[in-house]
Amino acid sequence: METLWPVIEPLLGRVAKPARYIGGEQGAVGKAHAPGRVAWLLCYPDTYEIGLPNQGLQILYEILNERPDAVAERTYAPWVDMEAAMRAAGVPLFSLEQHLPAAAFDVLAFNLSAELVYTNVVNLIDLAGLPVHAADRGPGHPLVVAGGHCAFNPEPLADFVDAFVLGDGEEVVGEVHDVVARWLGDGRPDRRSLLAALADLEGVYVPALYDVHYKGGRLAAVVPRDGAPSRVEKRTVSDLAAWPYPRHQLVPLTEVVHDRLNVEVFRGCTRGCRFCQAGMITRPVRERPAEQVRTMVREGLERTGYDEVALTSLSTADFSDIEGTVRDIISDPRHGERVSVSLPSLRVDAFTVGTAAEIQRVRRTGLTFAPEGGTWRMRRVINKLIREEDLYSAVDAAFSQGWRRVKLYFLIGLPTETDEDVLGIAELGRRCVEIGRRYQRSVTVTASVGGFVPKPQTPFQWSGQLGVAELRRRVNLLKDACRGVRGLTLRWHDPEASAVEGLASRGDRRMGAVVERVWRAGGTFQEWSERFDLALWEEALAAEGLSIEGEVERERTEEEVLPWDHLSAGLHRDFLWSDWQDALGAVGVEDCRWTPCYDCGACTAYGLEHVVASPRPPAGGSQGTGQDLGAGDRVPVRFLTGAPAT
């Protein structure tokens, strides 16, 4: 197989940020392609800067490359200028390691982290030189698979992707590999035999094996055939300690987002925030043993030369003994004096700020908290149980310890939201500025407001989504309330982009034609504000006889067939429904890590347990204060004991 580098090289002098296309990262693997070796191309459907740090992709990259019978390379979406240059010069999508054409690989595997990249997925399949429709591909074409959070409702991409993988990829990637290897070994017979074998794997969804029926313009049934399972269950790695990946995190030659060492400290979250798809679909909580975290940090810093490490998870302050772990990292003489630790997701309480203070001895610029709702009522609806006192004590701690900027994340357009809830955001912001002024002359509080998008596999999956006009009215309401408050800045996410995100999030298979039309009209990189174009989506919807009102804004009923009902993140439908009803009644639920199980299904369905090192909630915790968390000892959790596998 011949490298495309000689034809790519002349294009690079004419495009922005050419280092996106050269590869050469420390940790990159350039293995020979050979018969008997399955060649995987791992594709991230956004720019290199956004995609390179993705840990999921890097984990699979290593696991595959460790196998002697596999070779994995990577590719990212070329920016518009590069794509134009490639198409003009007849250069197809290529891998970064050896600059090989995408079509020469056996598997193209996409990471789906966000819905607005769907048109990019189609574009990359096309740029690879493949028919975009799965049905039009033959035995000579690579298999196209996809995984990641969006795979929990992959219907908008069902026309284009052969198979989706649900849940943690560490184990199932090897099983998919074996099926493909067998199929290649058999001389690439009929593609249908490959798809049937894939559908036999737990966690793999092959949309072509499901017939979709509609009635009165609504989804009526999704019916499996040829022995495909009626419900595809997600995969869950029960013990994170068995998977200390990435061991060799890629160090890019050029600047990317999150350009630092990343060490995942736990997976899953049971805080139970009802809007949060990540928290719902990744249950249960599985902590990495603290000793393994320390080892991964030490080895990672030594190998990469980074001076910053992020301890990643959905809520890192909830990691058992977070303070001890952080203290050990910053006081380890082998790391030198300048290593900094970042906790990307702070809990809202003074205690957490104390931990942050310990690690950010210098450069105290900004801290970010996510109260999400403007009033206590609103926060009970979404089950983000932070009291106002918690927020104020956190902000007080931050400003008194030298931070100058505090950023607060909120959602608007939440179920049952009133104008009072919206205005509560301005009030919280104003009070935070006041607190800051006690300590510093000039403080900045930024309230960053995003439009709520109901996500599949969450209690809010039945909720209506606010229309663009109403969302805009509420943003304006908030703008007026924040105007004139010195020190308070309001930022908001484009309501039009939220509408399209909603379309892709909960769309059924008919959305595929919409995605294709937007792509054909040039609508790539829709998550980039300078490229986003609502008109393209509205035209495509109209042409398909669909509308934003019908697909996005409409509240769903309990009886309605949801496009993802045949796909399972382990959560019982009746749990989600009762949690939705609790939400409407502003009733909160506790964190089941430390309190008795309420049987959401994620543990019991798969015979799993939480894996946490401490039986008690973090000391001084605030999310949950006001609730009785005293019964912590009776939780169905397995405690980490003994020396972890590293």
Add this chain to the structure above:
Amino acid sequence: MSDAGAPRPAGGWPRGLRCRFTKHGKVRFTSQRDVARMWERALRRSGLPVAWSEGFSPRPLLSFGLALPTGCESDAEYVDVRLEGEGGDVAPAQGTAVAEAALAPLVQLLTSLLPDGVDVAAVVALSGDTQSLQQQVTSCTWELEVQGVTARDLATRVEHLLGAASVPIRRERKGKLVDDDLRPGILALAPFERAPTGPPNQTVTGHLRADLATQPRGIRPMELLEGLGTDLVLVRACRTHQWIEHEGTRREPVPDEAAVRPAARAPHATERAT
């Protein structure tokens, strides 16, 4: 940070190091900022006692002199690294045999910590009072490969350019278009012959060697090419030398007798055993 780092010279570390390195191949598409970050990471891994700036946002004290435009290659890049120096025996004996011997292991070590195509050719000690590269370097030699012109035509254009009293050029400076004269900055310019480097190509290519001034302000290869005609396409540009001119003679910031020989290159750390 690394235990297997640079061995401390017997006389202690000097106050600074001046490293000469290359930028060849795919890595040439990285920016000057990217190169700075590669060096920061490599130096952290090397265990050298790099000095940091004071203040709100401390940075390691590295200084690269004249930025190499993204996409250009180079045989002669330099970085000055400030050390928490003890000012020991090797300093300020810049360029002496003692210093070279003490610092020689760094050439291999740093090369092994830097990406493919970035090869350290030499490391010398820097005394506290050495001027910065930005101040010292007065001109650079470039080799350029251009497309869209025959050898004869190229020679004519060069002759014409050198014969002109001024070569007006319009360029953007701080967001504004200003008119400027290229001619005073062109110290030498001549075509030369070379076998094609890439795969056979129908397009005609020609080669130029140019000495371009860096002071009072620098001329970039792209600007020179514009002066030769807007129809020319720059295929490849390599900075082969940077020069310090002093009282009529010129020398390189680090003499090139130590310049890298491909066969002697240390392995890079880009690939790992699988």
